[in-house]
Amino acid sequence: MRAGLVLGEVWNGLRRNMSVVISVVLVTFVSLTFVGAAILMQLQIQQMKTFWYDRAQVAVYLCTDYDQSSTCAGEDAGEDEIAAVEEALQSDTLRPYVDDFFFVTHEQAYKEFVQQFEGNPIVDITKPEQLNQTFCIKLKDPSRSDIITETFSGIPGVQSVSDPRSLLDRIFLFLGVASYTAIVIAGLMLVAAMLLISTTIRLSAFSRRREIGIMRLVGASNRFIQTPFILEGIIARLLRAVLASAASVAIVRFFVQGFLAREVPFTSYITVEQALVVPPILVLVGVVLSAIAAKIAITRYLRV
Numbered sequence: 001m002r003a004g005l006v007l008g009e010v011w012n013g014l015r016r017n018m019s020v021v022i023s024v025v026l027v028t029f030v031s032l033t034f035v036g037a038a039i040l041m042q043l044q045i046q047q048m049k050t051f052w053y054d055r056a057q058v059a060v061y062l063c064t065d066y067d068q069s070s071t072c073a074g075e076d077a078g079e080d081e082i083a084a085v086e087e088a089l090q091s092d093t094l095r096p097y098v099d100d101f102f103f104v105t106h107e108q109a110y111k112e113f114v115q116q117f118e119g120n121p122i123v124d125i126t127k128p129e130q131l132n133q134t135f136c137i138k139l140k141d142p143s144r145s146d147i148i149t150e151t152f153s154g155i156p157g158v159q160s161v162s163d164p165r166s167l168l169d170r171i172f173l174f175l176g177v178a179s180y181t182a183i184v185i186a187g188l189m190l191v192a193a194m195l196l197i198s199t200t201i202r203l204s205a206f207s208r209r210r211e212i213g214i215m216r217l218v219g220a221s222n223r224f225i226q227t228p229f230i231l232e233g234i235i236a237r238l239l240r241a242v243l244a245s246a247a248s249v250a251i252v253r254f255f256v257q258g259f260l261a262r263e264v265p266f267t268s269y270i271t272v273e274q275a276l277v278v279p280p281i282l283v284l285v286g287v288v289l290s291a292i293a294a295k296i297a298i299t300r301y302l303r304v
Contacts, residue, residue, distance in 0.1 A: 027196055028240040029247075031189030032286055034182055036248030036278045041179035043270045043277075044256075045172055051268035052168050053142040059162040060085060060152050061132040067159050077133060081157025085135055088151060097144050101137040109134065132159060190285075194293040201294050230294040234287055241286030245279030 062082065063072035082103070088094060089101050104112075110128035117123050137148055145163045152158050252275040261269045 025240050025243075027189065028193040028286065029243050031186055031193050032241055032244035032282050033247050034186030034189060035285065036244055036282055037251070038179050038182040038186055039278050039281065040248060040252065040256075040270065040275060041175065041182060043274055045175050045179065047268050047270050047274075048175075049168075049172060053165065056142050056145075056164045056168060058137045058139065058145050058148045058164075060135040060137065060148070061159045061162065062134065063157055063159045064130060064132055066130060069159065071154060071156055072159055076129065077157040082133070084155070085152065085158065089135065089137065094147070094151065097139055097141065097147055099138045099140045101135055104134040104136060106131055106133055190289060194289055197290055197293040198296065230291055234290050234294070238283065238287055238290075241279075241283040244286075245282045248278045248282070249275050251275075 062077035062085070063069075063075065065074060065076050068074050086103070089098055106128040109131040110126070113126065113131060114123055139145060139148070142165055145165050149161045149163055152161050249272060252270060253272050256269050257272065
């Protein structure tokens with residue numbers, strides 16, 4: 001098979017259907033960009049999970065003089081109740097799960113409160129004894145926070161147990177749904193792009209039906225006839241994959257790192273180096289789907 005002749009046919013096909021090729025490039029570029037964005041969102045979610053779960057602490061809030069409940073009788077948690085919580089945290093039952101813990105007194109809680117709400121009138125009407133004494137607990141495995149909740153909920157002297165992981169799980173669930181929605185949209189657009197590629201290949205074959213007829217008369221094999229059309233689809237799809245890859249990396253470089261990391265610095269963000277995993281995936285997906293669509297289209301046309 002002469003490579004020069006095949007490449008010449010590829011160029012002629014692209015040149016004759018330039019407007020259709022451009023439309024296919026744009027549609028597939030958008031669809032592959034959605035795929036890249038979905039992958040980036042999954043990477044970002046995993047990055048944020050690692051960041052926040054490592055820092056998430058379960059807080060055991062002790063009773064104050066202002067609490068009225070089944071475990072708080074309007075009295076501040078006494079030394080015996082504080083010692084009972086500390087002893088439980090150091091027990092053989094919880095030691096395998098607890099990485100570290102520390103105790104925050106009324107005065108320490110008030111100091112942090114003043115720093116957080118400095119300049120707010122609420123500081124003037126708040127007293128240290130109104131703020132809970134708290135055991136802040138860091139777990140070896142944040143996913144086992146339910147053990148701490150079950151252990152200390154409802155015992156005397158404990159007002160409540162706060163597990164930030166439940167809130168984080170809801171946030172990450174929402175982000176995950178958004179990510180999967182992007183994947184579904186990208187999948188639908190990829191299907192549309194494959195159908196458009198198939199139509200483009202058949203139009204290109206129809207416009208060159210005389211050349212195909214001549215090739216058949218001189219004994220050219222179906223493989224020889226199909227190859228230029230398949231290469232047309234692959235080259236066009238490769239261009240789209242490269243553009244989508246560049247867009248995905250640019251999103252991380254200029255939006256995530258250039259804007260979010262500077263303006264919203266309270267969490268961890270993916271880096272450009274991590275985003276470089278996306279281009280090979282987009283190129284592979286683009287080339288494989290394009291080759292399949294082109295192969296099916298030209299094969300069906302030649303059978304007619």
